[in-house]
Amino acid sequence: MKSNILVLGGTGKTGRRIAHILQNQGHNVRIGSRNGNPAFNWNDPKTYADALKGMDCAYISYHPDLAIPGAKEAIQTLTETALKQGLEKVVLLSGKGEKEAEACEEIVANSGLNYTVVRASWFNQNFSESVFLDAVLAGHLALPMAAAKIPFVDADDIAEVAVKALIDDSLNGQIITVTGPEKITFEEAVQTIAKATNRTINFQEISLNDYLEGMKNAGVPEDFVWLLGYLFEVVIANTDNQMVSHDIEKVLGRKATSFTEFATKTAATGIWNQSIPQTL
Secondary structure: OOOEEEEEOOOOHHHHHHHHHHHHOOOEEEEEOOOOOOOOOOOOHHHHHHHHOOOOEEEEOOOOOOOOOOHHHHHHHHHHHHHHOOOOEEEEEEEOOOHHHHHHHHHHHOOOOEEEEEEEOOEHHHHOOOOOHHHHHHOEEEEOOOOOOEOOEOHHHHHHHHHHHHHOHHHOOOEEEEOOOOOEOHHHHHHHHHHHHOOOOEEEEOOHHHHHHHHHHOOOOHHHHHHHHHHHHHHHOOHHHHOOOOHHHHHHOOOOOOHHHHHHHHHOOOHHHOOOOOOO
């Protein structure tokens, strides 16, 4: 059955993948973004109603993260507006092991809407599409928490799970924890990429303070620097958050994508062999 589905963050890592799958399935997809029609802006609640109008369900991805101050208020307003607009269901992308994100999950669960929460570990695509890409291209990645083992999850897997949650009512009311099939360190991730690309990529452990100071000096926005500090100090440092979940296998009927599979597939695109961006 064809549905009208709003994808908030529809140009981001998970959102654009979800929109692509839904469009291929024949659903009517509305991209929720500042450049969308109608426009959607998390910082302007007056844009919420028009974006939600006429939709059956919505995928909610809050940028940059549900841990950011102001997220709870935005999610509260959005779900209240969604209920008034007659939506049947929302699917919330949440963060594994984030207390602030769990507060947003509770807001969604108590909203009166049908819902599914997709609680994700760190993305594989952090190495290919965002925060770590430039360092990989430069051949040197310096990060704190070198001993932490992380069950990195693939954005394609997240998208497939979210799509099923949007169109399959059997997943209503569930929290689905999505991780990769194994735990690896940052250094192991870097060396997997190096092997897949036949390049030398060095890893260096540094202190969290030095890492965050480097981010500030590089001009990274203050709220994102805070978020990185939070994710390293609170989320990754908690060994409970390093547990592997098998929910992807339960929902999709196949194993989660391994980091090696991700690295091999991504290396074939050439993204890790491009020139390093030059700045003046």
